[in-house]
Amino acid sequence: MDRTLGFYIVQFLTGLADASALFLVACGLSLIFGVSRIVNLAHGSFYMVGAYVAYYLIGFFSEGGCAFWAGIVLAAVVVGLIGVGIEVLLLRRLYGAPELFMLFATFGVVLIMQDLSRWLFGAEDLLGPRAPGLAGSVNIRGTLLPQYDLALILIAPLILGVLWLLLNRTRWGILVRAATEDREMSDALGVNQTRLFTSVFFLGSFLAGLGGAIQLPKGGANLLMDLNTIAEAFVVVVVGGMGSIPGAYLAAVIIGELGSFGVLVFPESTLVLMFLVMAVVLVIRPHGLLGQAGAGAHVAFRAAEAVLQPASxxxxxxxxxxxxxxxxxxxxxxxxxxxxxxxxxxxxxxxxxxxxxxxxxxxxxxxxxxxxxxxxxxxxxxxxxxxxxxxxxxxxxxxxxxxxxxxxxxxxxxxxxxxxxxxxxxxxxxxxxxxxxxxxxxxxxxxxxxxxxxxxxxxxxxxxxxxxxxxxxxxxxxxxxxxxxxxxxxxxxxxxxxxxxxxxxxxxxxxxxxxxxxxxxxxxxxxxxxxxxxxxxxxxxxxxxxxxxxxxxxxxxxxxxxxxxxxxxxxxxxxxxxxxxxxxxxxxxxxxxxxxxxxxxxxxxxxxxxxxxxxxxxxx
Amino acid sequence: MLQVEDLNTFYGKAQILFDMRLAVKRGEIVVLLGRNGAGKTTTFKSIMGIVRPQSGKIMFKGRPIQTLPPYKTCALGLGYVPEDRRIFSGLSILENLEVGKQPPRAGLEPWTPARLFELFPNLGERPHQRGGTLSGGEQQMLTIARTLMGNPEMIILDEPSEGLAPVIVAQLARTILRLKQEGVSILLAEQNLNFANYVGDRVYIVYHGSICYESAIAELSAEAYEKYCALQIGGG
Missing domain, CATH: 1.10.3470 (ABC transporter involved in vitamin B12 uptake, BtuC)
Incomplete structure (x- = not known):
């Protein structure tokens, strides 16, 4: 392979494109955790289901430029509603319980969604449809880049901007940030926490579903996406800093680029490189690149409360x-x-x-x-x-x-x-x-x-x-x-x-x-x-x-x-x-x-x- | 306005409140005196629904509220200013006020940031400053202002003068009297007797989780205060 400048540019842009979906999942995870203190393991499953649902919706709407994007957005909405369903039916019952039990409930959801997906969508890997109008490639100094990658590259900063406005310029966003800092106090100030949680869960799940849907033309849909994604999303959240949306973007870009360039150096195991970067970041900044000390760290899992006694x-x-x-x-x-x-x-x-x-x-x-x-x-x-x-x-x-x-x-x-x-x-x-x-x-x-x-x-x-x-x-x-x-x-x-x-x-x-x-x-x-x-x-x-x-x-x-x-x-x-x-x-x-x-x-x-x-x- | 009857509250197996009772009439400032750990804060948290009492009755404006979650109690017009202020440190002054905002209440002139900045001029000078960077006194002002944004008919203040410079305490006392003029009823926990004397109408003394003394503030007996509130060294 001829490694010209164009090749490296394309490699860089591919990394950016890969970062988009990862960013969406990670920031949804981070948002949900911030407000509800739930580590939602099912977030990777939402991502997977988003890809599958988008695949079928786009097929259902048949051809046309509108159908593709409508299918993607609708798939994200569907996943958002699934998230709300899980929150209302299951997690809401557990808000008083220790964090670990909530986590377990979400892992139960992972297993359920895994088998349901296999049953509904089949075990075969699905190849995603091409985005209409973006099916071609761009020639960058002799190397080709799929046009759709350019769309992906633009989507992430766009969502980042919209989220920033939502969190900083709307009453809802202010309430979310307040609840992230102190739930009890914002409850005492008259904010219905239950409803707020549900809305945050919707947004977080929506973002995961959107992430799964937009990567469909690039990565398709398969049953391994759920756990692979959740592990990567954890890395992104840890590297970027819990609760920081710009941090999640930065980390997603780093991980995306790492995957893109890592393949050249270390084709066997790009995850090892990811680990090295994470290790370096954690040694230098234990709370992530843009995270603040304390956010998330004080949520210790209260495992044992009772004092252990020697056996009677x-x-x-x-x-x-x-x-x-x-x-x-x-x-x-x-x-x-x-x-x-x-x-x-x-x-x-x-x-x-x-x-x-x-x-x-x-x-x-x-x-x-x-x-x-x-x-x-x-x-x-x-x-x-x-x-x-x-x-x-x-x-x-x-x-x-x-x-x-x-x-x-x-x-x-x-x-x-x-x-x-x-x-x-x-x-x-x-x-x-x-x-x-x-x-x-x-x-x-x-x-x-x-x-x-x-x-x-x-x-x-x-x-x-x-x-x-x-x-x-x-x-x-x-x-x-x-x-x-x-x-x-x-x-x-x-x-x-x-x-x-x-x-x-x-x-x-x-x-x-x-x-x-x-x-x-x-x-x-x-x-x-x-x-x-x-x-x-x-x-x-x-x-x-x-x-x-x-x-x-x-x-x-x-x-x-x-x-x-x-x-x-x-x-x-x-x-x-x-x-x-x-x-x-x-x-x-x-x-x-x-x-x-x-x-x-x-x-x-x-x-x-x-x-x-x-x-x-x-x-x- | 507010009646608390036979309230019993536990933290785990430890009982904190024993048949706690008290009442606040409309337009009145009632002071709860008592040492650290007497049960003042727990009383307030029970009233707000932050801690669920095991038994007892809490009536606000004639409605039972002992089973309501905090946000519903707040919506009825009962505001809460916690002891440790609990400013949202990452939010600006204006954003902190926005969190407290509730719909206007009939018969009360609604509070707006502009009106509150008249009452607390310090806050109005830098409305976009982050809550976490304010001084202790400013944070105390902000937490009261934030609660007022909910247009409460009554507010519960937990040790507002604690840890503040004397000049700020005096300013705070004037603010509380000003709120009384606006028609807001106030229930206040204090350890500072001068402050209580200055603002209060009536006083309860809390001792070991129940009320052991009650009178008009002017008639507060020195013996009762000595016995139940003053710091005692060497047994008691």
């Missing part, structure tokens, strides 16, 4: 009874159930390590799959390339993941609350993309196969006992950590960063260490998991896996140590039951949503409320 006598007896049951299990059940129990034990360990970060650590991770899948891939790669025996691989995998966690943690602990959670998701998505895109080494989509345990452990019953010993051991070690001075310090860091700082504790170092510890145990779980399955696929690192772990913790309830274990058991069993049906994501999504609405304290949390006194210490 009765609870210890219950634990002992469980242990005995686990011991005799192979006599009672068949191989199939044994494999399921092995899986449950490994997920319990992984979700316990997530709980360790979330509960006592107060650091919510949306990217725990990076550690679990990291462990699985570390072990699998060791076996595949170095013929490492299982024993050594299971030992090395956690250490390697611990190192990875230390690196990721080093960046993440600079942020807190939602910012940190978004960053963990972005990191996990990067790990996933490396595994997914670097096919020669990791096998890409085909995964790595034939990773079997050593001879002595190849029997399912032996492997069951091995797993149980290591998982229960791991869980007990994590539990032990929580009640050591290190654990107390973690909780202190969670409860008051400022106070911890002023009594001479290095907050960042402790949090980083907590990341590493969680990483080690998630890595152990992942390392064993790969031997129990015999293979590993990129799915183990993908966003849904991270949310599986989060859901296990939340399902069990964040206020108790038993929670993650019960949650893992319940979730794995449930997943096993429904995963054979065709639209299982739809079912799972509905269950997520229903559980969040019905049991905002999780399973064990709810038991705790009802029977907590029975298990409490008598002298308490």
């Amino acid at each position: 006598k009765k609870l210890k007896l219950l634990g002992l009874a469980c242990l005995v049951l686990i011991l005799v299990m192979p006599v009672l059940v068949g191989t199939f159930q044994l494999v399921l129990l092995t899986e449950i034990a490994l997920f319990a360990l992984a979700s316990m390590s997530l709980y360790f970060m979330m509960g006592p650590g107060g650091m919510v991770s949306f990217g725990h799959a990076a550690f679990f899948g990291g462990g699985a891939y570390a072990a699998a790669l060791l076996v595949h390339y170095l013929q490492t025996p299982m024993e050594l691989a299971v030992l090395l995998a956690p250490l390697l993941v611990g190192l990875l966690a230390l690196i990721i943690g080093w960046f993440c602990v600079r942020l807190s609350g939602v910012y940190m959670a978004m960053l963990t998701l972005a990191f996990a998505q990067i790990c996933w993309s490396i595994v997914f895109q670097w096919g020669e080494v990791t096998g890409g989509d085909d995964g790595l196969l034939s990773i079997w345990p050593s001879q002595w452990a190849s029997d399912k019953i032996v492997f069951y006992y091995l797993t149980m010993i290591l998982s229960i051991g791991g869980i007990l070690v994590l539990r032990y950590f929580i009640f050591t001075p290190f654990g107390y310090t973690m909780r202190a860091c969670r409860d008051s960063a400022l106070r911890v700082d002023s009594i001479g504790i290095n907050l960042a170092r402790h949090q980083c260490l907590a990341f590493a510890v969680a990483g080690v145990f998630a890595g152990l779980a992942g390392g064993l998991y790969v031997f129990s399955k015999g293979s590993v696929f990129p799915d183990e690192m993908a966003i849904p896996r991270s949310f599986d772990f989060l859901f296990m913790v939340l399902l069990g309830g964040v206020e108790t140590l038993f929670g993650p274990i019960a949650g893992a058991a319940a979730f794995t069993w449930l997943h096993d039951q429904i995963s054979r049906t065709d639209f299982w994501q739809l079912i799972l999504g509905c269950i997520f949503v229903l559980l969040v609405v019905a049991f905002p304290q999780g399973i064990v949390g709810s038991i705790n409320v009802r029977w907590g006194r029975f298990f409490a210490n008598q002298n308490h």
Whole structure:
């Protein structure tokens, strides 16, 4: 390819064009978060649905210049109304609930919309229609640029301008900005917050739908758009600064250009470049390029409110009874159930390590799959390339993941609350993309196969006992950590960063260490998991896996140590039951949503409320 | 105008208000005296609906309001000026006023930014300045002005004189009396006895979440004030 000046200009303009859709999604996300404090994971789904709806509307209106643009705007309106429907029917019920539960509800919506889209629009990727009048190309010094790209380049600044006017020159905009700063006060000044939220949700969803629709002629529509987009939108929001619309534009342009020029340098994984830029920005400006310190950071996820108590006598007896049951299990059940129990034990360990970060650590991770899948891939790669025996691989995998966690943690602990959670998701998505895109080494989509345990452990019953010993051991070690001075310090860091700082504790170092510890145990779980399955696929690192772990913790309830274990058991069993049906994501999504609405304290949390006194210490 | 009866409010399991009761007549300035933590702010938040009381009755202009959300209470004509002012720091003075704006109320001359700038000339000098960059006194003026934009028939002021320079406090006292002339009823929490004496008509003393004393301000007994309000060191 001849790299003339024209080539670089076109490359630059392509980057700008790519930035447009990304900007629309990210600023919708940012607006909704600002007012309602909801991290709307379904925002990527809105984007995807926008593309699909636009595709069908434009087809329905048949040919003509008007039809195309009318289809795009109408699609955005439809998505806006879907957003309003979700807000009114679901999220409005949850405004009092902890942020994490709202987040979960929105993840349920992601799953539901994913399966509904597959059902309604089909699994085939759709090629977008050309924009009438803009189907040709412009010749820039010998290199061709699609005319439609020019339209895209103009749309983003146009929307930016309109949004600026809307937020700064209208009463509605002033009310939105006021609510972003202090909801309660603007409520007391007579502003109906419920109605304001709904209108903001409409605008945010509209923008996401518009983003999906305008990129249709360029990128088409497919079912992977939802999670890919949400991860990129998170990066844009974090880089640009939460709540800053111009920041979102700037960041979208940076990410767009990075993608456009990155392909030239680093065709395999442009996401890695995105990560590097994000890392640099966060080191220099922790609140994003144009963000203000404090915006969003004070929205910590309140995970655990109750003070953790060491187990009482009765609870210890219950634990002992469980242990005995686990011991005799192979006599009672068949191989199939044994494999399921092995899986449950490994997920319990992984979700316990997530709980360790979330509960006592107060650091919510949306990217725990990076550690679990990291462990699985570390072990699998060791076996595949170095013929490492299982024993050594299971030992090395956690250490390697611990190192990875230390690196990721080093960046993440600079942020807190939602910012940190978004960053963990972005990191996990990067790990996933490396595994997914670097096919020669990791096998890409085909995964790595034939990773079997050593001879002595190849029997399912032996492997069951091995797993149980290591998982229960791991869980007990994590539990032990929580009640050591290190654990107390973690909780202190969670409860008051400022106070911890002023009594001479290095907050960042402790949090980083907590990341590493969680990483080690998630890595152990992942390392064993790969031997129990015999293979590993990129799915183990993908966003849904991270949310599986989060859901296990939340399902069990964040206020108790038993929670993650019960949650893992319940979730794995449930997943096993429904995963054979065709639209299982739809079912799972509905269950997520229903559980969040019905049991905002999780399973064990709810038991705790009802029977907590029975298990409490008598002298308490 | 406002009647509060047997109000019990909890934060989690901790009870803050115990059968709180008080009344404000139309055109009156009533002062709530009490130490930090006595329950003044919680009383106000319960009245506004920011905190939901567990039991009790709150009547405003003869209507029960204990179950209304804050924005509806406000729409009925009850304005709230919080203790910590809570200016929207990223919004300009004019934008802060815009947030408080409500439709005009029958029988009251509607407040406009122009009228408010007459009352608070400092604010009128730089209407486009960001709220966050104002001085403490200016912020206090702005928060009152912002509440007045809702054309309230009654306002609740939570410790307006706290942390202000004496000259500003005097200006504030004159403003409050001026509002009374305009026909606005006022319920005010204070720890500054001189300020309370200057503006108030009647006084309640709040102690441990309930009213323990009530009188006209001129008749406030020194013993009651000493016992329930004054700072006591070494047991009490």
